[in-house]
Amino acid sequence: MSGTPIPSDELTATGRVPAEHRVFGLDRRTLLPGLVVTGVFLVWVVLIPAINSALSYDQTTKAGDVFLLAPGVEMQAQQGWGVEKGLLASETTRSKSEGDGVLLVNGGVSFEITPGPYEGDVRPLLDSIDKVTAAAQSDEAFTVGGDVQSFETTEGHPGLLQTYTTKEGEGVIGALVYGETGLQITAAGPSTEPESKLEEIAQMIASISYEGPAE
C-alpha cells in the first residue's frame, strides 16, 4: 500500500529543491528547525559540560568532618581533601538522605567509597568488586594482583584489601560488609605520591563505623 508522493511544492518534478528555496543544496525552509535542534545539542553536549569543567568543587574536608556513606555507616575524614561527592553528617537534607558514598581527592590521589545492596561474606564481595572494576576499565594494563590482605576498622570490623596496577599508577580495592550493605573502597594515584597520603587513606578506612539501621 503506497501513500501519496511528496507534494509538488516541496520538491520540483525533477526532485530538486525549488531554486528560490535553495541554499547550498539545502531547502531554506528546513534550516530553522535544524538550527534550533543544533542549538539544543550544542547547549547540552558542549556548553554545559564545558561550564562543568570550568567549575571546581570548593569544599575541603576539615578536622572532625564525618561523612554519611550509607544508612548507619559513617566515616571520619582526614583534613585537607577535596570533596567531589559526599554528604556530611552535619548537613541536613529535606530528602532525609542517609548518604550515598564519598569521593575525595588530594593532588593526584582519589579515594572513593561506593555503597551497594549486599548480603553475604566479605570475600565474595571483594571478588565481585574485582570483576566489575576490571571489566569497567578501558586501561588494558589494569591488573588486580597481590595477596588479599585483611584489616580491621578501629571498631574491630573486618575487611579485605587487594592492590592493583594500571598504566598511570597503582591503587587499592577493598571491601567491607555492614548488615545488608556492601562497601567498595577504591584508592588510586601515581606511584610517586608520598606515603603520608596513603597513611591518611588508611586512617579514613579505619574510621568507618556502623551504628546499625535507623529505627
Added chain:
Amino acid sequence: MTTTPQSAPRPDALDRRRRVLELSGWGQEFRLWQPHNLCFWVYAAVMAIGIVNLINYVNDRATVVGGAFAAGLAATIVYGLLFVAFLRFSEHYERQPRKLVLTAFLWGGVAATFGMAIVANSAMLEIYPKLFGQAFGTDWGAALTAPFTEETTKAAGFILLLGLAPRVVRTPYDGIFLGAFIGLGFQLFEDVTYSVATATAAFGVDESHIALQTFALRAVTGVFSHTLFTALFCCGLIFVIGTPAQPRRLGVGIGLIALSMLTHGVWDGSAAIGDGGATALLAGLVLGLIALAALFVALRRTAPKEREFLRGVMQPEVENGTITAAELDALCSPGRRRRKFARHSGTGHRAHCAEKHVLRASLDLAHELAESGGRDTAGVEHERAEIARLRGGIAAA
C-alpha cells in the same frame, strides 16, 4: 438499515475532501531520507553519536552484568510492545505513518537518551553540588536537571519531525501521539539502563533478580513517565509553533509544556518536596494524575478537529451510497456515542455487532482514502466492497 441510492458525489464534497486531506496531512507518506533537508542531517548526526555512546555503554557492561542486561532488555521489550499496542489502538481517527513512528521512537531511545541527555545529565548533576553544595545537589539535583535536559532533548526530535514531515505533523493530536512515541523510546531505553545500573551498583551479585526488581518498579510508575511528559510537551509545542491546521495559541502551549516539566520535576524531586516522608510519593502521584487529566482534556479538546477532518473525507461516501448519513454521524462522534449507535441499530446481538463492524470498516475506508489522496484506487474499492459485505450481515440479522 438502507443506504441512499448510489450517485456520484457532488464536486464540492470531493473538493472539500481534497482540501481536508491536504490540510490534515492524513495519508501523507513519510520518508526519512531527505538529503536536501537540514533536519535529516541533524537527525542522522545526533543519532550516530547516540549509537556510538549506546554501543560503548553496552560494551562496558555486557561482560560485567550481562545477565542483568538480558533480563532488563527482555522485560522491557514485552512491556514496550504492550505500550506500543495501546498507543496504536488509541489512534482512532488517523494513524501516524509507521516510518514516522519508528523515527520518533528511535530518536527518543537512542539520540535523545544516549546522544544528548546522558552527557547533559552527568554535567548538570555535578554543577549543582559545585555551585550550591552537596546537600542541595542531593535534594534537588535530579529535579532541576531532568525536566530541562530530558524534555528539551526529546522535544528536539519532535521539532526535527516537524521539519522532516511538515505536511504530516500538523495537529495537537499528532503532537500527542508522536510525542508519546518519542517519550516511550526514551522511557524504555532508560528502563534498561536503570536495570543495568542497579545491578552494577549491587556489585553484579544476583544481577538478573535485581535488574528485574528495578524494571518492575519502573514499569509500575511508567504511566507517569516520559510517555506522558513528552506527549504533553509536544502537544504544547504544536500550540506554541502553530501549523496550517492549528493556529498558534501561546497560552495553551506554554501551559502544557510547563505542566509537563513541572510534573517531571516534582516526580524526580518528590523525596525532597515531601520532606523525606510518605507525602513524597503522594506529591508526585497527585501531579502525575493532574498531568494525565490534562492529557485527556487535550485529547478531548482536539478530537473535534480530527472528527471534522474525518467527516470531510467520508462525506462523499454518503453521497455515493457506501454509508448512511447516520453512520457518518456515528463515525464522527466520540467513542461512547459510536457504541450507543451500534447498540440501537437493528434488533439482536448479531445486528449490533454487524453495525459495529461496518463502522470499523468505514474507518478503514477513510484511512485508505487518505493514503490514496482521495482517488478511487483498488484499495479504496476493496474497502467499499467490505462495507457492502458487512452490511449484508445487518440485512441478514
